[in-house]
Amino acid sequence: MNLKIKPDEFSELLSRLNKVWRVYAPSAEYRGGRFSDTDNVIYQPVSAWSDIVWQEKSHMSPNTVITPITETLFYFDKETIQIAEVDTTPMLIFARACDINAMSRLDYMYLQNGGNADYSYQLLRDKIRFVLIECEESFDNCFCVSMGSNRTEAWSAAVRFSDEGAKVCVKASELLPFFANLGEACDYTPGFVEQNKEQVRTPDSVCDDPQKIRDILTHHPLWQAYDSRCISCGRCTTGCPTCTCYSLFDVAYEENPQRGERRRQWASCLIPGFSDMAGGHGFRPQPGNRLRYRALHKVNDYKARAGTQHMCVGCGRCDDRCPQYIKFSLIINKMTDAVEQALAQEANL
Structure with a gap:
């Protein structure tokens, strides 16, 4: 299903999604940037169109909400150990192709490396779905084409943002009910960056x-x-x-x-x-x-x-x-x- 959605309709979509999913996207942390009076674009919960920063590359990756910077593994009391609870509420993450491709690397490191699966990561992994944020052009310092990570099919929905709203392609049936009575049908096929200014040879x-x-x-x-x-x-x-x-x-x-x-x-x-x-x-x-x-x-x-x-x-x-x-x-x-x-x-x- 392909739809063209206005900003206010997109906010309504996020409101519906947040009742079932934990929805994360690049969002501005006010004055948290690297330089004076600049925002930090990090992954945070979003509930409205205005929360999402799509015009620039996020400064931090989705990794921050998948494997938190600091995480409690278990609690101990003398001779007893209690495994820390893992929030398994489904996660819907808006991410670019390179970050979605990065998940296969995390999957290997946390689930296959050394022959043991990480308990916390394994509980959460099956609950994660991605919404592809289309990159209309390459950002500074990107070299995803050289690394073969500029394209991906591992998404449940894809979105092309603009000032007028968003074009959305919904691929996963589990997301279709959330789009009921929103937007109007349109032709949209997600595009991918095919050339970077930066090029590398490995x-x-x-x-x-x-x-x-x-x-x-x-x-x-x-x-x-x-x-x-x-x-x-x-x-x-x-x-x-x-x-x-x-x-x-x-x-x-x-x-x-x-x-x-x-x-x-x-x-x-x-x-x-x-x-x-x-x-x-x-x-x-x-x-x-x-x-x-x-x-x-x-x-x-x-x-x-x-x-x-x-x-x-x-x-x-x-x-x-x-x-x-x-x-x-x-x-x-x-x-x-x-x-x-x-x-x-x-x-x-």
Whole structure:
């Protein structure tokens, strides 16, 4: 079903949906942005047309509402443990193609990696549906086309926003009743970005051996430049829709230290100390080492392990958020050039 809906009708649609679903979309957090007097576009519950920010890329990904920044896993009391309840109310998330594609990466990490499924994520995953926000053109720093994540069919409905309202394509029958008596029929087929200003070549385009790529890049001098540039703030990872690193810690209640809760909280492989072991040994003491670890994971190691696509979906949020203006797309191209050069030198020996 294809409909053209006016803004006031869209607000009515959201009102109906909110009776059954938890509806999330990019929305402005007033004056919460990175610079003075700017808003932060994050994923929040929406209930009206005016709540949704569709004109620009969200600063944070839907990951923030799927796997919260801080989450209680269980409560403890001496010898007893009580698993924390998970809100399994169905979720309807408005997201762009790259973020919808990112879900397959999260699914692998939380449900298949290591042969164990994450309890909280598994309970919620089957309750999540997506409404595709059409990108009429590429945003700054996006390179989704190069990463093959500019298209997706994993949506229940698709929407093209404009100042006059929205064109909607409804694919899932479970959503059809919410559109009763709204809008007028129209012709609409969701479109996808076919070209980005930023273009990348991943290392596997010049070498099909992940171990060979790793051997060439592990001690390559290209990472030394980032020892002084990268300040290890971790902002690239907090904006990433596919990062899944977290730390675990226990919180004991002051009134009774034998009672408390275990929480997990987002962490970053770019932060000093993330890979430290008991006894104080650290594997990656320099910022360049940590950036290398993240880059290889995103465009080599994950694909080698999962056997599917690269972890990076090319959303460009890491480039958007970096206070040092480090471009991850440029890093990927540098990695590929380094592998290509090493292979050429090897062939000439």
